[in-house]
Every structure is written in C-alpha cells, then in structure tokens.
Amino acid sequence: MSFTQGPGAIYDVVVIGSGPAGQKAAIQAAKAGRKVAVIERDRRVGGSCVHTGTIPSKSLREHALRQRVRRVDLMDEPIQSLLDGVGMTVAAHDAYMIAQLERNHIALLRGRASFNGPHELSMRRIDGSQISIRAPIVIIATGSRPRSPAHLAVDHEHVLDSDSILSLAYLPRTLLVLGGGVIASEYAAMFAALGCKVTQADQLDQPLAFLDPELTSFYLEELRRNGGEYIPRAEAVSTRWDGISQVCTEFKDGRRILADKVLVGLGRLANVDGLKLEAAGVALTSRGHVQVDENLQTTAAGVYAAGDVIGPPALASVSMEQGRRAACHALGLLVPSDPVSRLPSGVYTIPEIATVGLDEHGARRHFGGAIVGRAKFEEIARGQINGCQRGLLKLIADPGGRRVVGVQIVGDGATELVHIGQLGLTAELDVDAYVDNVFNFPTMAEAYRIAAFDIVKQRGRSTTSDMVADAVSAVL
Ligand SMILES: Cc1cc2nc3c(=O)[nH]c(=O)nc-3n(C[C@H](O)[C@H](O)[C@H](O)COP(=O)(O)OP(=O)(O)OC[C@H]3O[C@@H](n4cnc5c(N)ncnc54)[C@H](O)[C@@H]3O)c2cc1C
Numbered sequence: 001m002s003f004t005q006g007p008g009a010i011y012d013v014v015v016i017g018s019g020p021a022g023q024k025a026a027i028q029a030a031k032a033g034r035k036v037a038v039i040e041r042d043r044r045v046g047g048s049c050v051h052t053g054t055i056p057s058k059s060l061r062e063h064a065l066r067q068r069v070r071r072v073d074l075m076d077e078p079i080q081s082l083l084d085g086v087g088m089t090v091a092a093h094d095a096y097m098i099a100q101l102e103r104n105h106i107a108l109l110r111g112r113a114s115f116n117g118p119h120e121l122s123m124r125r126i127d128g129s130q131i132s133i134r135a136p137i138v139i140i141a142t143g144s145r146p147r148s149p150a151h152l153a154v155d156h157e158h159v160l161d162s163d164s165i166l167s168l169a170y171l172p173r174t175l176l177v178l179g180g181g182v183i184a185s186e187y188a189a190m191f192a193a194l195g196c197k198v199t200q201a202d203q204l205d206q207p208l209a210f211l212d213p214e215l216t217s218f219y220l221e222e223l224r225r226n227g228g229e230y231i232p233r234a235e236a237v238s239t240r241w242d243g244i245s246q247v248c249t250e251f252k253d254g255r256r257i258l259a260d261k262v263l264v265g266l267g268r269l270a271n272v273d274g275l276k277l278e279a280a281g282v283a284l285t286s287r288g289h290v291q292v293d294e295n296l297q298t299t300a301a302g303v304y305a306a307g308d309v310i311g312p313p314a315l316a317s318v319s320m321e322q323g324r325r326a327a328c329h330a331l332g333l334l335v336p337s338d339p340v341s342r343l344p345s346g347v348y349t350i351p352e353i354a355t356v357g358l359d360e361h362g363a364r365r366h367f368g369g370a371i372v373g374r375a376k377f378e379e380i381a382r383g384q385i386n387g388c389q390r391g392l393l394k395l396i397a398d399p400g401g402r403r404v405v406g407v408q409i410v411g412d413g414a415t416e417l418v419h420i421g422q423l424g425l426t427a428e429l430d431v432d433a434y435v436d437n438v439f440n441f442p443t444m445a446e447a448y449r450i451a452a453f454d455i456v457k458q459r460g461r462s463t464t465s466d467m468v469a470d471a472v473s474a475v476l
Contacts, residue, residue, distance in 0.1 A: 009107075011037045013327065014121060014135040016113045016275070019047020020316045021307025022141035023097060025323035029137075030104035032331050037107040037133065039123055045097050045108065047143050048308075049316040050090055052163045057186060059086035060166065061348055064193035075195060079168045082194070109133070115280035118300040137302050137330045140282070140290055141323060142275065144268040144308035151238055152178065152264050158241040159262045162187065171196055172260035176249055178236050180207035182347050184265030185219060189350040192226035199257060201234035201249075208347065212359040215410040218390065219349045226350075231255075239264075270309045287311060295335070296326040304330050318343060342425045346415035351391060354418035357406030357425050360396055369399030371458050373431070373451035377411045380450065381442035388412040388444075395421070395434070395451035401459030402430050413444050420445055431455045 012034035015022045022038055023045075030036045044051055063082045101108050111123035111131075121133045146161035148154040156164035162183050173196060177188040180202030188207075192198040200207060200223070207230055208216045220230055235252040239262050242248060246258045270289045277284065281300040283291045289311035296304050304326040307319035328335045347353040363370035377383035377391030391411015397404055407421030424433065434452035439445050 009037070009109075009131065009133050011035045011107070011133065011135045013037075013137045013139065013330070014039065014133055015139045015141055015323075016121070017047060017141035017143055017271075017307070017309075018042075018045040018097070018108070019141060019143045019307060019319065020049050021143070021309075021319035021323035021326075022047070022139070023100075023323065024320040025139045025141060025304075025306060025327040026106050027100065027104055028324045028327035028333075029331060030106050032327075032333060034331065036104075037109050037135075038101065039109045039111060039113040039121070039133070041110075041112040043110070044094055045101070046090075046094055048145075048163075049319075050093050050097075052166070054316050055089060055093065056083065056086050056166050057162075057183075057190075058348055059083055059089060060194075061186070061190050061350070064190045064350065075171055075173065078170060079166065082171075083166065112274065114274055114276040115282070116276075118280040118282075118303050137304070138280075139323070139326050139330070140275070140298070140303065140305040140309055141307045141319075142271040142309050144270050144314060146264070147267045147269045148264050149266065152236060152262075152266075153239055154264055155241070158247045159239050159264060161264050165263055168261065173197060174259040174261075175199070176201065176247070176257050176259035176262045177265055178202070178249070178262065179265035179267070180204050180209065180230075181265065181267060182208065183268075184263070185349050186347065187263055187265060188228060189219065189223060189226075192223055192228040193350050198223070198226070198228035199231060199259065200228065201231040201236065201251070201257070203233060203235050205232045208349075208353070211347070211353060211355065212361065212394070212408050214360075214392065214394070215353050215355075215408055218351055218392065218410040219353065222350055222390070268308065268314065270311070272309065285311065294338070295329040296322055297329065302330070313343065313345060315345065317346075342422055344418050344422050346418070348415065351388075351411045352414040353410045354414040355406070355408045356418050356422045357404075358396055359406055359408050360394065363396045363398070363405050366405075367398050370405070371397045371399065371401040371455050373397065373454035373456075373458070375447035375450035375454065377444070377447065380444060380446050382444050382446065383411075385442055386412070386444075393417070393447040393451050395431070395448065395455060397431050397455050397459075401455045402432075404429060404431055404434070407448075409447075411444075417444055417447070420448055 013029040013036045015026045015038045018040040026038045111125040113121050113123050175191050175196045177200040185207045188200040238250045247262045249257045283299040285291045290305040290309050306322035306326045308314045344356040373395040375393045378389040383389050394408040396406035431452050434448045
C-alpha cells in the first residue's frame, strides 16, 4: 500500500483516542520506530480513565475511607473539597502523558476523527477546519460513555450519570443508585460511607451478580452497616424532578422512591457515533461494540480496535494491554501469550473485591469438583492490627487439592493482594508452594498461607508431603 501520494498528513500508525488503550498503542508503535499520531477530540488527554472514571472516583473513595475512620459529618462540605488533590493528580497525569507522547515523538492532533476509508481519516478541529490523515495502520481506541435510557431523563443536575456525579456541588442527603454493576456499586458504597442515605435498586437479585455470592454478601453487609439498602428485582420506568427538591423514580411494580439525587449507572455504550465506520468496512457486534478477532483486528485489514470500544471487561488495566497488543500485532512484533484466564479484576466497592482465575462455581463446573481454602481476615494478625477484620480470601484448587485455579478476595487491600495469586496462576504454582514459602509477618499476604493450609487439611494427610504435613500439624 503506497501512502506517498495524495493530500493529507501521512503516518505509519494513527491512533484515535488518548485513553489508556490509545496511549499504550501509540507508545508501543513509537518505541518500534514508527511515525505515530494520536487524534484526541477532548481538550485533555487521558480519556475517561483520568478525567471522569478511574482516577477521580478512586480519589473520592479514598476520602470516603478516611471519613469512615474519622466519623465526621461531611454533609455541608462541597464535593470539590472532598476531591482534594484530585485536580492536582489529574493535572500531573495530564502533563506526564503529554510529555510521554512528546518524548516518543508522537504527534498529538486535536480534533474529532472519522473514516473516509480504512486508511484515510478526516479530522475536524474545534474551529471547524478539516484535515485528512492517512496511515496503513489505524487503531480505534475511542472508549465508551454512560448509557442513559430515554425514559430516565439524565439532566446532570438532579438525575446524574457517572460522568456528572462528581460535578455535584454538595453531597446529597439521599441518593438513589440505579444499577447493580461495578460502577453503580462502587458509587453506592462510596456515598453510603460518606454519610448519604443510599438506596441501590436493580433488576437482579444481587448486585455484582457476576461475582461469587460469598464475596457480594460482604458488600451488601457493609452497605447496610452504612445505612444503605439494596432493592432487588426493581426496574425503573421513569424519573421526574418535582421542581423543588426531590426526584421521584417510579418502578415497574408500582413502587415510587423519592431521593435528593438519582445516579443512573446502567452500563456504558461504545463511542462509535460519528466515526463513519461503514466507510472503513469496520463491523459492529450486536451489542454495538467494534468487532475484533483474537488479535484485536477489526473486519477491515490493518484497522485494529482496543479498550472499552470493543466491550467487556472495559477496564483501564485491560485496555492498556489491549492497546499494546493491537500495536504489536499490527507491526508484526512478537505478541506475548494471551493472559485471558489470568486477568485480574478489581472492584473498588467498600470493602474492595478482587478476583483472578476461576471461582468456586467455575472450578466445580470445569473440573467436576474443587477444594476451597478460606482465610478470614479476622484470623490474620495484620487484619487485627489494622482493624480490617471483615474480609475473606478464598483459594480455589482442583478436586485433588493440588493446583490453584483461582483466587477470590473481599476486604481492604484485596485489589493489591490478588496479584500474588495472579503470579501464582501464571507460574502454575501448586497449593503447597503457598505453604512452603515464608511470608512476612504480620502481613495480609499471610492469608494465602492460611487458605493453603485449609486446602491441605481438606485433601487429607495421606496425600500430603511429609514436610507439608508437619507444617500443617504445627499450625492447625
Ligand atoms: C466511574 C468509573 C470508574 C472506573 N474505575 C475503574 C477502575 O477502578 N479500574 C479500571 O481498570 N477501570 C476503571 N474504569 C474503566 C476505565 O476508565 C476504562 O476501561 C478506560 O478508561 C477505557 O480506556 P479507553 O482507552 O478504551 O477509553 P477512554 O478512556 O474512554 O478514552 C477514549 C478517548 O477517545 C476520545 N475519542 C472518542 N471518540 C473520538 C473521536 N471520534 N475522535 C477523537 N477522539 C475521540 C475520547 O475523548 C477519549 O479521550 C472506570 C470507569 C468509570 C466510568
């Protein structure tokens, strides 16, 4: 394919979107010596991860955790002061990312991109002018936005979505959260810990229904301890602000709930509008995500997609890796083996939840059985010292109790702790490795050892090595 003729700027690789997926794709391509451009329509780089999602929401969560310890009344405090430091964190991140793009000689082009053909884009700048850009490799990393069904009138003042919730002036006294997914549950937990009376409602029996119910029950318990409640099997059909102070939400079963504010947390939609994907021959899935193969290549040769725009798991951590992999494959670089079975997931509810590999149910389905080792945080010295006794680590092993096939954790620090299990899965460690290694004392990591001992005890002394058997009897 020749790109030396015709009008417009020519690059080796053009990436649309500067979120985690786009950034890592661009940097990977630049490090391979290619001429790279990133097109970003927003005035800031970093995508929803930096500006409306991961970083600001986790900053507010930190504040909620500190408040939980101090038990102060924050009701009259402006939200922006609760987000102290987040402006600085975001600005620092922004500056760092721009410097990183510059350091790698990546052109940052400001404007809104759309396809004229698979390898030709047009970019409309804020002043209305248009330029044409061409490249043999294009990577779509345009992310996602909150889904707001037409019957739930999100006005960003009384009825909010996850983009506008952090622009609230003050904490509401009552908050209705619609949805049972990760973002809805994280915000429900945070606002409850901050002192708001939170009601979470969703169509499903449980929030976070994709997780082991034993973990979810910790989330529900904490929500209730903070004065919140979860209403199952509840489908909202309308929201209406009364013009004075409250929003009335009506549900299919006739129930009505009044709240100061409503957060609509009902999933996200891929940002594909206006990209004119049809001009490039890029197909969508039935759920409106860009369709990709196992190498992240779309239905158009040389056009790749990564991040939220291709659908679940829609995490910043995964998006970065997808961006990197898309660039590697497009440039013919060695692509590392797919870590899909070892992808960790972290849910920043209060308490945190993190998982990797199979859960108990999945292991039983897979192997026809499983041995599960449990370590309650209350049994761990560090948990007692830190006052984080409400938590559980589940080590899931095959039916013989030999190979670890998954780790499920709920409790403070779960999202950090899970990586020990993740590396164990990658290295295909067996249960005994968690018993035979010395863990620092007192640490939360000791939970792995306690859970491993639990498995060893269950699988029986007859199958246990002498060394492990001695260790088990010494401890249990
Ligand atoms: C409230 C919330 C909390 C979250 N918490 C976590 C968490 O704790 N951990 C985690 O791993 N993930 C978390 N996520 C998810 C994470 O933010 C996303 O998975 C991640 O940002 C996706 O990265 P991306 O690069 O695909 O897209 P984005 O970050 O959305 O970036 C896409 C970029 O493309 C640009 N763009 C779109 N269309 C065009 C166009 N036509 N032309 C030019 N530019 C365009 C956009 O302006 C944007 O900058 C959270 C998300 C939310 C909303």
